[in-house]
Amino acid sequence: MTQTPPEQDTPTPPAPGASRRDFVKNAALFTGTVAALGGGLELLTRRPGAQAEAAPGELIAQARRPLGPYDTSEAVTPYAQATTYNNYYEFGLDKADPARNAGSLRTRPWTVLIDGEVRKPVRVDIDTLQSWFPLEDRIYRMRCVEGWSMVMPWLGFPLAALLRRIEPTGKAKYVQFTALNDPKQMPGQRDAVLDWPYVEGLRLDEAMHPLTLMAVGLQGRILPNQNGAPLRLVVPWKYGFKSIKAVVRITLTEKQPKTTWALASPTEYGFYANVNPSVPHPRWSQATERRIGELRRRPTLPFNGYADQVAHLYKGMDLRRFF
Template identity: 65%
Template sequence: MSKVPKEPPAGEITPEALYLRRRELLKNAALFAGTASAIGGGLVWLTGGAARRAGGEAAPGGEAAPLASAPAELAAPPAGAGGRGAFVTDEARTPYEDVISYNNFYELGLSKSEPAANAGRLRLRPWTVACEGEIKKPAVIDLDTLLAWFPLEERVYRMRCVEAWSMVIPWLGFPLAALLKRLEPTSRARYVQFTTLLDPKQLPGQRSDVLDWPYVEGLRIDEAMHPLTMLAVGLYGKTLLGQNGAPIRLVVPWKYGFKGCKSIVNIKLTEQQPKTSWSQAAPDEYGFYANVNPAVDHPRWSQATERRIGELRRRPTLPFNGYAEEVAGLYSGMDLRESF
């Protein structure tokens, strides 16, 4: 009878370079909301040069506000997406308080509790996303314009962290494909690169040298265009808080959580594979694809099982985090042990 592996201790499930630099956990920290009232905005076409960073006034503290445009029912899934079941799992949802208090967002702190404690520093309005590269319509788009363009959908996805813990989260957002189609990728667009805000005043974790800031992630364009891939602006029917990647973040449910770039300010379509933050920092541990694969262990722990937050027992990790039927075809003919 095979022995069920024990949960790795904290010093093993966090990458060593970060664990050794971890600051003392903040005590009695208040949770800050990452919401602000919407302001006027619009679309600014780029004529060349680098896109400007987001900035603005600090968001008020308090609880996350309900998203007025959140639908009561999930919108009909796109054709070929595997049906409603691909968008809503029947597994128990992770409690909201756990989702907003147990976070990996190193820009806001290196422990699980620091992102929530520091999230009030992040100013969420005004916020723009620069879209550039191999597209016919480069633009700097105000967040409120994005929200006006695309109706929000609720999707209840499994989320699997590379550290071998997991959650089930009801996200609110829209398909990334909808935005990319509007930008009109050129024939040279093969990858999509995402970049997080760079501002150590708002994101104090960027004062450390644990990663080469700003945080950069990327997808192949067919992954980015897949119906399951979304840009999220809320969860549990409320606006995202800073610790969860407010005001807009990437969600790719069949990949490890570190692929989900948070607080996005730049989306760039490229011909060459982007150099992403974790695969640059530790290429033997964090690959570009980062598909959930129980057969490929992390060098310091097994990926065969996971700990669902709120549960005592470990559970088997599912290939592609349970989305194999929908996405395995994207990797036909690839050796997923080599291209991990």
């Protein structure tokens, strides 16, 4: 039976080994209650001064415009928290490890190969790629599969604009994304916690949806290394592990990509990974979440609150089977 984490006014420190990272370290099952509580509570009990680890980043945008059609009006997660509480196993398994260790990543020079079922394959420098499109400012909800969430103001360009530019062929049905694989720069890759490099994928219609963003900035600043610099995918209606970081290759394919987490544990992390409060994770409920910086849990919304925009993509699909 799936357990639902109780509401609490006072945080309780999580038991050791109660988050997703322990699957890859120990391949053991832990209780759903502790697993779902772990994400939000770890932030509230971290050592004093941890927020100072966040680098401010160079400003690349002016003051925010009025809210746009894709923006949520919810309170934004503070920059210091958004940049020091991350899952990024290439830099370590602890939430604070990416902020501590990602300084080893060199984001220039950086090229992205775009190939596969396209008429105009290209290898492009990241700065040239960024210059092709006007940057758009989007405030999105972000929901982690572990049961915690944030509100993130991204800067980037729609993936659809890039795909239209390189012209998919009639055989293209999926988009595969591959992250950097360099253990010298990414110390976490020296451990076989996952099958490196990190790979993710979308159906072509998901990739072409106007909500799907390639992000190069966060809160008006150049994207920090620990948040996926210099280029990351953002798909706000899916669990956060779908939004691959440090992208070096985008390949259009006829067949569904074999993605990293689906290979690591196919019964826990499906290809689609749409946020669905009615489909529990095998080890915890997904019905509620803890917004970072808050004590009480809140209900999780279908498709992370974007159902009006994206539910039609899955019409007729059994969302319990295609989780």
